[in-house]
Amino acid sequence: MEAKIGVFLCNCGGGMKNIDFDAAGAKVAKIRGVACVDLISDLCLEEGREKMAAGIRAENLDRVVVAACSPEFKEHVLGQVLENAGLDGHLLCMANIREQCSWAHEGDVTEKAVELMNMAVNKARLLQPVEKQDIAVDREVLVVGGGFSAVASALQFSRVGLRSTLLEKEVVLGTATRELEGLHGFDICSMIDAVEGDTNIEILTSGRMTTAKGTIGDFTVTITKEGEEISRKYGAIVLATGYRTELALGSGLELRADEEAISRAKIVSQEQLFGMLNDPFIDTKPKTIGFVFGFSDENSRFPTLATLNNALAAKKEWDSEIYVFCKDVEVDSEGVEKLYREARECGVVFLKCEVLPRIAVDNGRIAIEAEDVFLGEDTIVACDLLVAEELLFPTEGTAALSSLLNILLDSRGFYQDENVHLYPVASEKKGVFLVGGCRGDLDTGRVLTDISSAVMSIDKLLLSGTITVEIERVKADPQKCVACLTCIRVCPHGAIQLGRVDGGKEIAVIVDLACDACGICAAVCPAKAIDFQGYRDDQLLAQIEAIEES
Amino acid sequence: MDLENKCVLVVGSGISGIASALELGNAGLHVYLLEKEAAVGGHAASFCCKATDVCSGCSACVVRDKIKEAVLHPQVRLLTNSTIRELDGKLGDFRVEITQQPRYIDEERCIACGLCTEVCPTEPKAIYPPAAEATPFSYILDEGLCVRFKGEKCDLCQESCPTKAIQFEVKAKEQELSVGAIIVATGFDVFDAREKGSLGYGRYPNVVTGLDLERTFSREGYLRPTVSNKESQNIAFIQCIGSRDQGHGYCSHVCCKYAMKLAGLIKYQSPDTQVTIFYIDLQTAGKGFAQFHEEYKESIRFVRGVPVEVLQDASGELEVKFEDVCQGKVCRDTFDLVVLSVGISPRKDSWDLARILGINLADDGFFDIAEPLNSDETNVDGILLAGTCQGPRDIPDSIAHGIAAASKVIHILSEFASRRTGS
């Protein structure tokens, strides 16, 4: 049975003067399936929308075309009008005759407006309703990691009422983080105590994720712990695996240091210096300390902060002479500029160099040689202790885990693609989040907001235990699907799985909750088996054919 | 914990306020999104896309997406042209007195048909469309140009309006809102480059700020050559204008990146243009930036040392006096356009809001936080901070901060509700 299509024209109060609405209306009325054409001048307002609802009911319409301004801000509210009049909101198609027609061209655009309306009518004829349903979701969260980010996340999840599992590959939580405590300004030990006492948090140490299946609200994960395999279900997964540093002493850099110097603890990391500063039993206090940072890795927020804190502490505790070699001081975090001033006022000397200093062991001391930009001269500093450059790396297992979960890494190998729409903490897969240093951006303040963002996002998804979804908006036709796996491989959101429908053959099943309605699967399917309501092949082609008819 | 009927007030509809409002709305709370101006989105709404042949990560488009989401969100109620007059009460039970300034054009009824502009008798027109990206896209009546406000009688626009959206008899409207918590997200003031008189802003037309440049690109799409008979342009960016100086002991976070991205855009559109960036320390950290920095190093000339003087010569060209540290002497280079990378300053009206709400300002003029690592809580229970009103941040950080504040609000209101019911 042919659909009864109603066309509502809005002339924007008479403002669209380059469209002859009477002529347009008359032409549109002749299109096959158009049951009525109504001109309303104020569709934006409540009054206009009521007229439209009344019109829908009176004519018993089953598809609606609105030719007016852009659907961008109107589609939503007009879809509501259809719902109120007893029609599914998806049975609306809008023709943009204002921003993309009347306002975009000089002179009379009636012909174009009619064509746009014809396109909309042709598409509307083929529209199908899409129903909604509440889907139950698993309310537990898997937090991978055992350091500050992971532990803080688990504690916040518990606070909002969500249970979580902390999955740590080492034997105890906080292995890497304990040393960093004071340096970052947090108390990991009491946080771990809190986690151990929290009944909402399960701790699995010496464990790794070995398989991960499913989608948001319904992940099935296998954890291998001390040879045993544990299967768990989670609603969301948070990766908070931190980062790894290495002293920049490798070949290719201008650091010619020998292992002796390192083993005699003359070349240290920031954490090691922090440890020394807090060691009441230290035998020799270094008289001259050199810091080098920011040459090999420009992501130097943490090195800058660590240098400033350590330098100020060393001045206070040991009254050492301190020379800092760097290219740029990274001050774009709260409070860092103040610390920088304080450090200089205390007598810490900053030498700005364009290239990495040459470092050598000389007579039992470390010699740092570089050309300071302001002095314009080569400067050599002989120091008792060198706090060397540290390079930031993703933790071991990052590539494997990203492969397991099928999520992208960034250009430096850290989690999360560098796509602005994912920031701060989302991955391209709904329900999988990346938090803290494992994203490659390291700074305590930002880590805290990361954690809140992830908790907030997951809370919104899982807390009530159900999520409302559109059912089968995108669906593979079991008759046509041959399970070639193309769509499964191509879906950027990991929303398609292999499944059996009604115990029959294996076909691609698009998981409604995980689907982001892009239609890439529909385009790539070799059998054209995927129906994407609102953007089906026949609906797109009908718009093209409508132009030809005009 | 049932938060379904809880209301929260978000003061300021910049990107942070919007991020907070969206999170709260998605969690089921009712949100009043208060905005002083007529349009939402704050400063970032007017930023331009800085993509070359790849996205440069400036996030201006993310702002547009979030504005659209907020405006369409069923739980978010927009109150534009509104400010807070008074506050009473405490966490769980704040009573906020709001004043809504008359706009003469009801933005819920204006359909942007343009008929009013056609009939307006003044030149330039006293009634006109807002900036293209303005949301709500509602026309503006300029009291300074309109003849009615000069004593003449005229109601041509009012008569022409098909939706009766124009009302002259409107007075300021007062309203009381009952909310459980408040998020202050009032944003920042752009540093007024006129304060650095020797740089010529406000005196020389070809000395502009980074924000001016963003708006030029938004409106025009490209940069018009300033000195017409030249083949290629010579442009200078001067960093740290209003940051890292006597009155502003902080880095504004955004300027190095926006300068480099704008420079990248300029070079992409006109490869012959020479761009120089004068800086103190180049801020290049952050996800996604390293890949661009290599390119920028190739195409942009970086000079360490911030100039102190810009002078315009007879031909309109700008002479910039700076210390070339590598040569160790004072130099003068000539440019066609000088862009001052102005920083993020605390809003001057923060004083008023601080007084009304009873929250503290920090030494640097931004709103103060109660504890070091809790960057969203103030000294008043139930009043939180989001975004640049607490300290400089870029767009992604402002969004994250807004989400964090919303997260905190939900936690605080839940705890408050539990304490009340004793559960």
Added chain:
Amino acid sequence: MNGRIIAFCCEHSAYPAADLAGKLGLHYPETLRIIRVPCAGRVDVIHMLRALEKGASAVLVLGCEDGACHHITGNIRARERVKHCDMLLREIGIDGRPVVMFNLSPNAPHKFVKAANEITKIIKESREAR
């Protein structure tokens, strides 16, 4: 539909950019017919070819900037398909009916107008060449 240019516009980028162009009062050729898609990656070669088959002078596919696709890979897939379609047309000897991909952001109305003007120019030049 002689002279029509079919423009498949991604709802996250080109569609709002076209709206902004209208709001700014920027004009572009009236021959453009915009078809809204959820992602440039939804557009398949068959859609591009059907448009040409029905008489379109050119086909534009407009999606997000490289690296900013809301669906991560949609714009890349679209670009590959546009290239493939272009190659198919050359193989069967059809010349002067361009199929071109452009990338832009939702707040880049000038890029939208530039794309429309450029494709119009290409059509004109290839007509004059024949």
